[in-house]
Amino acid sequence: MEQFSKTRYIPTVVFLVVLFFIFGVYVGVHNRPEIDKVIGLSNKETQIATNADFASFWKVWNTINEKYPRADETSDQDKIYGAISGLMSSLDDPYSVFFNPDDAQAFEDEIAGNFTGVGMEVGIKDKVLTVIAPLKDTPAYRANIKPGDKILKIDKTVTSGLSIEKAIKLIRGEKGTEVVLTIFREGNKDPIEIKIVRDVIDVPTLDTELQSNGIFVIKLYSFSANSASLFRNAIKEFAESGTDKLLLDLRGNPGGYLDAAVDMASWFLPGGKIIVTEDYGNNTKPEVFRSRGYDVFNDKLKFVVLIDGGSASASEILAGALQDYKIAKLVGKQSFGKGSVQEAIKITPDTLLKITVAKWLTPNGNLIEGKGLTPDYEVEFIKKDLEDKKDPQLDKATQLLLEPSP
Helix, strand or coil: CCCCCCCCECCCCCCCCCCCCCCCCCCCCCCHHHHHHHHCCCCCCCCCCCCCCCHHHHHHHHHHHHHCCCHHHCCHHHHHHHHHHHHHHCCCCCCCEEECHHHHHHHHHHHCCCCEECCEEEEEECCEEEEEEECCCCHHHHCCCCCCCEEEEECCEECCCCCHHHHHHHHCCCCCCEEEEEEECCCCCCCEEEEEECEECCCCCEEEEECCCCEEEEEECCECCCHHHHHHHHHHHHHHHCCCEEEEECCCCCCEEHHHHHHHHCCCCCCCCEEEEEECCCCCCCEEEECCCCCCCCCCCEEEEEECCCCCCHHHHHHHHHHHCCCCEEEECCCCCCCEEEEEEEEECCEEEEEEEEEEECCCCCECCCCCCCCCEECCCCHHHHHCCCCHHHHHHHHHHHCCCC
16 A cells, blocks of 8 residues: 555555654753653753753653652553654644554554455544445445444544544454444444454555447546556546547545556646645645646546545545546545645654655645535435445436537
């Protein structure tokens, strides 16, 4: 899935050089000598641009060591890690988090694609842990987990106040073990418990189909490392099919590599057109990602994109660009609204900081984070539709694609 390189991932993965917050600096004169003796701080930064009073931090540290009956069961280094995690929580941003050595290793394993779990993307929506989307043919998918499901408990742990990373850590586990999720689903009166057996997760990418009505369907499940090349093959297959009707299904696609989204959008846009803007705020110059100008289609292309609450990040970037330039019509439901950019920063050789640095804007300057994309044609997909094996969103897309050209 993710990889450590200069390629953006959403959550973005790049390395920056940054000052590590060391808790042995700019402190109260009376407390600093004692704490230095206690923990023997090394690599102390001697200047920090802040007027904050650190005396209370050192006083709490010393009080823990003096009063807490099991203080010696927690190492000084673990206390530092806990303090940094607390510092990150003050940002009130679920996507900014510090990884201690164990968590950092798990994060890197996920990036390499070597992890076991249930196969779903989660995020924070209205301060509640929410399923963005289950991935196709994974344990979560087979257990009937749905986009928008609110996770109230993981086994016996209440999720209120949990960071995304802590929640993911609880959900993951060894292959063959079971996790019980307490889910609240829209349309149900009461929460339900869903038992899922963990397995090795292979992230799917895409499927294609030429329907008998002449509509060529690309179902894109994720923006993985190889998705751009697979999408290229799908576009070639579409071009050779002889039809001018293209349906791109991004429902339940939680995102992935930004570079893949830019590459895919480039098949439909002239070179130099803005696909997405990375807005850093604070008078910092934004970074603009532009079309590579493959632009192989003319104005005869009939194009519809399906989105829903499980369409997030890279899906929203691609769909947002196609909508803003009126290349495609969007059909379905409001997308998830994951439009913030994270960067992974090596703090020490075995710890990481993942921190939000920017927000995504569509070509027309619309903010994705927290808002998502509004479809051109909003179509419900209710529980009864699923039970009746109907897909009204697909039906609407089909209707639009089969309408005579004006």
